[in-house]
Amino acid sequence: MRLVVARCTVEYEGRLGTRLGEAVRLLVVKNDGSLAIHADSGAYKPLNWMNPPCVIKESDGELLATNPKGETLRVVLHEVRHDLTVDLGDDPGLEKDGVESELQVLLARRVEALGDDLVLVRREYPTDIGPVDLLCRDGAGRAVAVEVKRVGEIAGVEQLVRYRERLDLDPRLAPTRGVFVATRVKPQAKVYAESRGIECVEITLDELRDGVEPELRLF
Amino acid sequence: MRLVVARCTVEYEGRLGTRLGEAVRLLVVKNDGSLAIHADSGAYKPLNWMNPPCVIKESDGELLATNPKGETLRVVLHEVRHDLTVDLGDDPGLEKDGVESELQVLLARRVEALGDDLVLVRREYPTDIGPVDLLCRDGAGRAVAVEVKRVGEIAGVEQLVRYRERLDLDPRLAPTRGVFVATRVKPQAKVYAESRGIECVEITLDELRDGVEPELRLF
DNA sequence: GACTCTATCTCGGTA
DNA sequence: TACCGAGGTAGAGTC
Numbered sequence: 122m123r124l125v126v127a128r129c130t131v132e133y134e135g136r137l138g139t140r141l142g143e144a145v146r147l148l149v150v151k152n153d154g155s156l157a158i159h160a161d162s163g164a165y166k167p168l169n170w171m172n173p174p175c176v177i178k179e180s181d182g183e184l185l186a187t188n189p190k191g192e193t194l195r196v197v198l199h200e201v202r203h204d205l206t207v208d209l210g211d212d213p214g215l216e217k218d219g220v221e222s223e224l225q226v227l228l229a230r231r232v233e234a235l236g237d238d239l240v241l242v243r244r245e246y247p248t249d250i251g252p253v254d255l256l257c258r259d260g261a262g263r264a265v266a267v268e269v270k271r272v273g274e275i276a277g278v279e280q281l282v283r284y285r286e287r288l289d290l291d292p293r294l295a296p297t298r299g300v301f302v303a304t305r306v307k308p309q310a311k312v313y314a315e316s317r318g319i320e321c322v323e324i325t326l327d328e329l330r331d332g333v334e335p336e337l338r339l340f
Numbered sequence: 341m342r343l344v345v346a347r348c349t350v351e352y353e354g355r356l357g358t359r360l361g362e363a364v365r366l367l368v369v370k371n372d373g374s375l376a377i378h379a380d381s382g383a384y385k386p387l388n389w390m391n392p393p394c395v396i397k398e399s400d401g402e403l404l405a406t407n408p409k410g411e412t413l414r415v416v417l418h419e420v421r422h423d424l425t426v427d428l429g430d431d432p433g434l435e436k437d438g439v440e441s442e443l444q445v446l447l448a449r450r451v452e453a454l455g456d457d458l459v460l461v462r463r464e465y466p467t468d469i470g471p472v473d474l475l476c477r478d479g480a481g482r483a484v485a486v487e488v489k490r491v492g493e494i495a496g497v498e499q500l501v502r503y504r505e506r507l508d509l510d511p512r513l514a515p516t517r518g519v520f521v522a523t524r525v526k527p528q529a530k531v532y533a534e535s536r537g538i539e540c541v542e543i544t545l546d547e548l549r550d551g552v553e554p555e556l557r558l559f
Numbered sequence: 560g561a562c563t564c565t566a567t568c569t570c571g572g573t574a
Numbered sequence: 575t576a577c578c579g580a581g582g583t584a585g586a587g588t589c
Contacts, residue, residue: 122366122380124343126426136490136582137438145428147341147368149378157384159368160431161341164391165376165384166569168434172383172584192582203424207345209364212379215387219356221565251563251588271566274578275469279498280564307577309469313502355567385584389567411567440580441571464573470578471573490580499579528562 123150126203131158133169135192141168143199148184150177152209156186156194169194219326225254225269227329228302232257232267234329235300235322239265248287256288264294273303273321278314285319342369345422350377352388354411360387362418367403369396371428375405375413388413438545444473444488446548447521451476451486453548454519454541458484467506470499475507483513492522492540497533504538 125148131141146168147159154173171177171186171194178185184196225244232239238260246256246266255267266288268281281299289295299319301310306321314321344367350360365387366378373392390396394407403415444463451458457479465475465485474486485507487500500518508514518538520529525540533540 122378124366126428133582137436139437139582140435142432144431145426146431147343147426147428149366149384151378151383152380153383155383159341159370161371161428162431164370164372164374164569165368165386165389167384168431170384170582172582203426205422205424207364207366207422209345209366209380212363212365212381212387213361216359217356217567218358219567275502276495276564309578313469316505352567358567383584385568391567391569436582439582 122152122209123206124148124203125150125198125201125205127198128200128202129158130197130199131169132195133193135190135194139169145200145202148196156184156196158196221269221271224271224302224304224326224329227326228267228269228324229255231329234324235267235302248284250283250287253284253288259298263296263298264288265298265300267300267302270301270303271305273301273306273310273323275307275310275313277301277303278310278317278319281319282317341371341426341428343367343422343424343426344369344417344420346417347419347421348377349416349418350388351414352390352412354407354409354413358388364421367415375403375415377415438490440488440490443490443521443523443543443545443548446545447486447488447543448474450548453543454486454521455539467503469502469506472503472507475513478517482515482517483507484517484519486519486521489520489522490524492520492525492529492542494526494529494532496520496522497529497536497538500533500538501536 128145130143133139149157154175156177157167157170159167175186175188182198186194229241229244232241239257242256242258244255245252253266254269257265259265266285268277270277278301281301285297285299288297301314301319302322302324304325306323311321347364349362352358368376373394375396376386376389378386390405390413394405396405401417405413448460448463451460458476461475461477463474464471472485473488476484478484485503487496489496497520500520504516504518507516520533520538521541521543523544525542530540
């Protein structure tokens with residue numbers, strides 16, 4: 122990794138065009154071939170960048186990165202204040218928990234938490250446009266398609282609508298019910314789900330983890 | 341801005357939980373209050389980070405960032421290899437062109453470019469599931485909902501389908517026409533739009549800018 | 560390689 | 575402040 126602090130100007134031409142006037146900035150050149158240009162604001166997002174794969178050429182006072190798509194990032198260095206190369210070695214990588222897949226696994230273990238006497242038929246039930254998160258049967262023997270999200274937005278409801286269309290082509294399943302589950306369902310998604318006859322359920326990760334008092338809220 | 345290169349371990353607890361084993365990494369502490377932890381891979385995205393607003397406390401060999409939401413990022417420093425503070429000053433900021441909002445503004449000024457004798461009723465016409473990019477009337481007095489995208493994909497067509505459903509509930513507008521405009525409409529989006537009775541128009545930024553020879557292609 | 564979907568998405572605009 | 579949509583979304587997984 123190479124860190125350069127320099128007064129510079131920058132131009133990017135690609136999917137859009139951008140310009141950066143002269144100022145002191147941090148350039149980060151990583152061993153993966155990426156180049157990022159940071160100001161002292163904007164949190165972790167750089168002002169400009171070029172992701173791998175790209176070729177970075179350095180000529181007199183200028184860094185030019187080009188990628189196979191023909192996008193270019195040109196940095197003109199007016200005054201270099203620091204130029205530091207460090208060896209970081211490999212990174213053991215990030216371990217995560219609490220993402221959507223965990224929600225899905227926890228729910229699969231306790232589908233009865235979804236309000237009525239549901240029984241899990243299968244997790245990741247396949248259709249020809251992709252897998253349904255959970256397929257269940259309710260007490261009346263009706264098939265129930267469940268879509269799980271961390272944050273429930275319209276796009277997720279739409280996904281469920283498409284899956285139901287597919288499932289309803291199967292006479293063993295039709296007519297299905299649709300249940301949209303998330304730790305938070307946004308208002309517009311609720312409106313849209315209702316218009317499509319889809320039930321919404323909000324649930325918290327902790328409730329599922331503890332397996333105690335689901336305290337589900339239904340809409 | 342402060343740059344620290346150090347062998348460290350990291351823990352984040354917030355919307356999810358993560359751990360990072362011991363390795364040499366770059367820490368970037370910006371004046372906006374953000375903290376980012378970078379490996380030599382992953383392009384511009386850090387392994388872990390904390391965005392403003394947050395409070396960063398440094399105690400013996402440890403950085404602890406906490407934010408008002410109760411999320412925490414703890415960095416334990418095992419060996420500091422570099423520790424550099426630089427003054428970057430203010431940044432003049434990024435100038436962009438060619439984004440969707442520019443397309444929308446340019447089109448609003450020249451809706452007649454969309455083929456027939458259209459008149460703009462309103463840009464960002466509100467519905468209860470979000471604003472329609474452009475609402476127009478055609479020569480026959482029929483309401484026309486226009487969705488503008490830089491790259492036209494199925495999701496954009498779906499957006500327009502939803503808006504039309506909403507608009508058609510209003511007797512002053514029903515039955516509406518739908519027009520999908522983009523600098524490039526992907527083939528799948530064209531097929532889907534056609535199946536929903538939505539017209540597609542491809543247009544280039546330059547044509548709109550010059551206001552000359554729109555050379556629209558209709559499907 | 561193309562498509563799909565997730566994301567501590569981030570970011571800007573607006574009500 | 576919360577909500578919504580755009581993004582040079584990036585990245586992972588799947589087909």
